[in-house]
Amino acid sequence: MKAIALEEYGSADDLRLIDLPDPKVAPGEVLVRVKAAGVNPVDWKLAAGYLDPIMEVRFPLIPGWDVAGVVEAVGFDAGEFAVGDEVFGYARKDWAQNGTYAELVSAPVRALARKPAALTWEQAAGAPLAGLTAFRTIKRVGLGRGETVLIHAASGGVGSLGVQIAVALGARVIGTASERNHGFLRELGAEPVTYGDGLADRVRDLAPDGVDAALDFVGEGAVDVSQQLLKQRDRVASVADAEASAKGGHYVWVRPDAHDLAALADLADAGKLSVPVDHALPLAEAAEAWRLSQSGRTRGKIVLTV
Known part of the structure; x- marks a missing residue:
């Protein structure tokens, strides 16, 4: 699969679009074909090493925790979803390595919910975190x-x-x-x-x-x-x-929470929650997305389309 990755701690200048093996799908996880990935300040802060004192980080590092996409495979005991389901989620695991800036990501079902029909892929990717x-x-x-x-x-x-x-x-x-x-x-x-x-x-x-x-x-x-x-x-x-x-x-520090994600989806489908997307860039332009995020001048979300 294609993915944006870093070989060591670094900045936007160190991001590279490379080929990596498809993710493994552990019990309680599903494999998601990524349609869009949200960009958040924590992505570049993690890549810079700011979270090293509190979080295990392994390389090569694929950044990103926000995702919207389609379930492509289901792991053991992950019956909450089926192949073809449209989902979105905050796909943070217990360590950082296989993130959402990629064509595929494996995600625990506790971090996902069904994508709200009222939101585009880009809006759904900007919603979770x-x-x-x-x-x-x-x-x-x-x-x-x-x-x-x-x-x-x-x-x-x-x-x-x-x-x-x-x-x-x-x-x-x-x-x-x-x-x-x-x-x-x-x-x-x-x-x-x-x-x-x-x-x-x-x-x-x-x-x-x-x-x-x-x-x-x-x-x-x-x-x-x-x-x-x-x-x-x-x-x-x-x-x-x-x-x-x-x-x-x-x-407060955000946690993956399928129940709260489902509540957000309900609000979106009821017309009570929209997700302003300021910039939607292709995956290969992740470095530019980070620079926009670091500028602090955006209104709404920045997302990468895959």
């Missing part, structure tokens, strides 16, 4: 109907899905973004505010009594600002501030 991150963060703060939530970086890949999930739950959403993205947030159902100096005052103008919960998808002091606005200081969750727990909030 970002959607599961947003969903898990929302559940961690216990967001409920009628509550007000502040979402930092609301127009980004994770934030834009978090806004839609929160709206679907019946929450009022205040989202931070640059002014050029305010119209986009209104389309998603959020009330936009500009990030930066004076953010707390701008949020108070919209919510004089404070907010019930806050989600931090950017870092850069967002937890601290949130705690000035929260009715309960512990109802803030962050995926970007490793000190969030020490500050009295919650630090």
